[in-house]
Each structure stands twice: as C-alpha cells, then as structure tokens.
Amino acid sequence: MGIEERRKREKEGRRSAILKAARKLFFEKGFKSVTVAQIAKKAELSKGAVYLYFSSKEEIYSRILLFDIEKFHERVSRIVLKGESASKMLENFAQVYIDFFLADRELFRILMAYMVHTDHNNLSEEMNNCLIRSTNKTIDTIEDIIRQGVASGEFPPHTAVRQSRNALWGLLNGGISLHLFTGKEESREQMIRSTIMTGLDHYIHGLKENRKPHILNPATGLAG
Amino acid sequence: MGIEERRKREKEGRRSAILKAARKLFFEKGFKSVTVAQIAKKAELSKGAVYLYFSSKEEIYSRILLFDIEKFHERVSRIVLKGESASKMLENFAQVYIDFFLADRELFRILMAYMVHTDHNNLSEEMNNCLIRSTNKTIDTIEDIIRQGVASGEFPPHTAVRQSRNALWGLLNGGISLHLFTGKEESREQMIRSTIMTGLDHYIHGLKENRKPHILNPATGLAG
DNA sequence: GTCAAAGAATGACCCTCGGTCAGGACATAT
DNA sequence: ATATGTCCTGACCGAGGGTCATTCTTTGAC
Secondary structure, eight states: HHHHHHHHHHHHHHHHHHHHHHHHHHHHHOTTTTOOHHHHTTSOOOOOHHHHHHHHHHHHHHHHHHHHHHHHHHHHHHGGGOOOHHHHHHHHHHHHHHHHHHHHHHHHHHHHHHHHHHTTTTHHHHHHHHHHHHHHHHHHHHHHHHHHHHHHSSSOTTTOOOHHHHHHHHHHHHHHHHHHSSSOOOOHHHHHHHHHHHHHHHHHHHHHHOOOOOOOOOTTTTBO | HHHHHHHHHHHHHHHHHHHHHHHHHHHOTTTTTOOOHHHHHHTOOOHHHHHHHSSHHHHHHHHHHHHHHHHHHHHHHHHGGSSSSSSHHHHHHHHHHHHHHTTHHHHHHHHHHHHHOOTTTTOOHHHHHHHHHHHHHHHHHHHHHHHHHHHHTOOOOOOOOOHHHHHHHHHHHOOOOOOOOOOOOHHHHHHHHHHHHHHHHHHHHHHHOOOOOOOOTTTTOBBB
C-alpha cells in the first residue's frame, strides 16, 4: 500500500513545486508577463505536465491568492478577537490588516486587481465563488465586531451596522491602496498606519457619539 | 489651405470613430475580450488602419480612461468649490464623486483596475505618467479643501492634512468599490451614498473635535 | 485630361502564448 | 516477458496583437 501513498506524495510535491515556481514569477513580473512555459521550466516540468495539475494559468494564480487569503484570515481570527472591547478589536483588526498587507504590497495589489477585474474567462464558477466568499470574510469580521459592540452597549443601539462596516472596510482598503500609488520608502508605512488608525479613531468616536447615519433624500440625493 | 484642414478633420474623425467603437466594446466586454479586429470592424476600418492612429490596444484603452478622468475633474472643479465651508465643500466633493461613479460603475471598476494593474507593458512612459498625474488630481483636490479649512479656522491648526486627505480618499474609494462587489439593485445606491456620507460626517466631526492624529510607536507599530 | 508624388488604407503575414493530445517512458502486476 | 497503468513530453493548434509590402485615393503641376 506504500506505493500508492508515495505516488500521492509525489503528486502533491509536484503540485507544490508548480505553485511555488508560479508564485515567485507572478509576484515578480505580474500575471500577464509570466508564461506557462516559464512556470513549467522553473518547476522542472514540461508545459503539458502543468496542465495535469491545473486546468489553466488563471487557476494557478487563483490558488495562490486563495492560499494567501486563507493565511490572512487565520491570522486575523487568532489575534483580533482578544480585544477587551469592540473598539479595541477594531483597532487590532486594522493593525493586523495593515501589517499583513504592508508586509506584502504586491499581494494586496494583486488581490485588489483580482477583485476588480472582470475578465475571469478561464475560471470555473466554483473557484470564482470560492474566492469571493473568502474575500467577504474580511467584511463579515468587521460586521461581527460592530455587532458585538452594539450588543455590549459600547455602540448605541441604533448603530447602522452595515453602513459602518462598509465605511470601515473602505477606510482600510483605501488607506492601503493609497500606499500602492505612493513611493516605497519605509517612511510611507508609518504614514499609512497613522492615516488608517486616525481614520478609525475618528470613525469610532463618531459612532460612539451617537451620530445618526445620514438619511438621504432620494429626490435630490442630498442629505436632508 | 482648406485641403489640409479637411484632412486633419477627417483624421480626427477616424480617431474619434475608433475611440467611440472601442469604448462601447471595452465597456461591454472588458479589455481582454475585445480584439483589435473587432474595434476596427466597428469603426469601419481595417486593423492596420487602427494602428495608424494608435500604437497599441492598450493605448486606445488608456486614451478612453484619460478622457473620462478629465471629464470628471471638469465636473468636480465646476461644482465643488461653491461650498461656503470646507465641510460643505468636502460634502459636495463626495456627492459629485458618488454621482459620477454610481452613474457608471463600469468606469470606476475600470479605473480602479487600471490603477492597480502592474502589466502596462505596451504603454509609453509618457502616457502612463499622464494617467497617474490625472488620477492624483482627485487626491490633490481633497488636500486643497482641507487646507482651506485649516486656513479659515474651521479645522484646527495642527490638522494632519496629508493623513486626513488619505483617509477621506480611502473612504470614498472604499465605499464605491464596495458597490462593485454587491448587487446592482437601485437600493444599494442609497446604501453606498449613506455609507460614504456618514463616514465623511464622522470623520469631519473627529477633525473638528481636534482629535490629534495617532502617533505610532515605531517599535511596536501600535498607537501609544 | 494625364501623371507622378504623397497620403491613407488594406489584409496577408509573423510571432507569441495558452491550451491539447498522440505517443513515449517508466513502474507495477501477472 | 508481457500487459497494464500512471505520468510526462513536446510538437502542434488556434487566437489574437502587431507589422508592412502593396494597393487605392487624392492632389496639384503640366
């Protein structure tokens, strides 16, 4: 019976080799610039073999992203929920978020690009849904924390959970994406951290102060 | 002398025809799915002719985006600066931003994708810079408004202009990008508007309340 | 009207690259 | 030794971006 197991191990090994090679190349040169032949060569396989393990170039890419997102969620769930208050948890969450993506700008850029992209022609419905669901976990976590805050009385009972969640998510992502468009210098990192944490602080302060969400006049689209 | 001018006009006409055809196709099917042959056909030209007017498929795309960004800035500068206070101007700005991009989700998605993308292989340095500069105008506008607020005493003198600018930009973009990942229903639009306007309100409130920006401890990365 | 020069447009062609598949190499089983 | 898998290979295909020799059109001098 050892033979079959060895085979399985070897197969898994090849799979990993492909992913490892692909990851390096993708993060170095971007999706489009990397050819499957290059991936194959780096993994010491033929092009055909790559297609024994993955059904398309895009699938390889997606698997890598999925892996990283999961890694992120794992880290979040380990750290975030130790806060003694909802505010503290949000702060922790932001901290983890920032740490994670500042450590790997490229990953954030890629995830963002992926989410925003429309051309997922070669990706199975299932794989696509998987990625979407995984991405949404981030948003759901924020929502959970806010809900806890409302439940514990830290945030007012009429808090607009969805809206707050959305705004905070925007704050986080916006802050980090800004990092992409400015220089790479170390000093920027402090700026980004500070931007997001200040924004968060302002927002939470607003929440606690019981400021009602804007209700917009549907006719004019203006607050009123 | 009329001949040369007529030629110029005709050339300009062809150019426009290509852009118009390309715009329709790109927004319908996405960058990758559209072929240059399709653009040529729709513009009633041969493929070769398209390359007389543009140097690459990517350049066509970029021209279209550039045009739209400029249109956006025009609208912003016309409306935003009529606010009687910095807060009001920020609100106006957000309103224009939301209107513009909710009216054309696809445009926002495309711009975002473009900014985040790394594979601009076929684009001239100059064209790329042009797009970056144009995109940055949005951020600069926010900064201007905040500066005015500080100058007029509406915001406290030690306001961290860059940070606030970044956070607000993040809030705006994050809010709208969220819209991309949720459904298309009308009702969502109100949600997005409300999310952003509330976030803005909270943030401005925080600003006015004189809350100092977080200074982060470089060692721990935590506020302190 | 004729014709040469300039300008504009064409589409056959080239090349790269994602993806396929007939066939080979090697291990295992009998 | 032979049969049966399993795994891998690389020549091949088709799609699509980009090129360029050729052809068509316009123009203005004679």
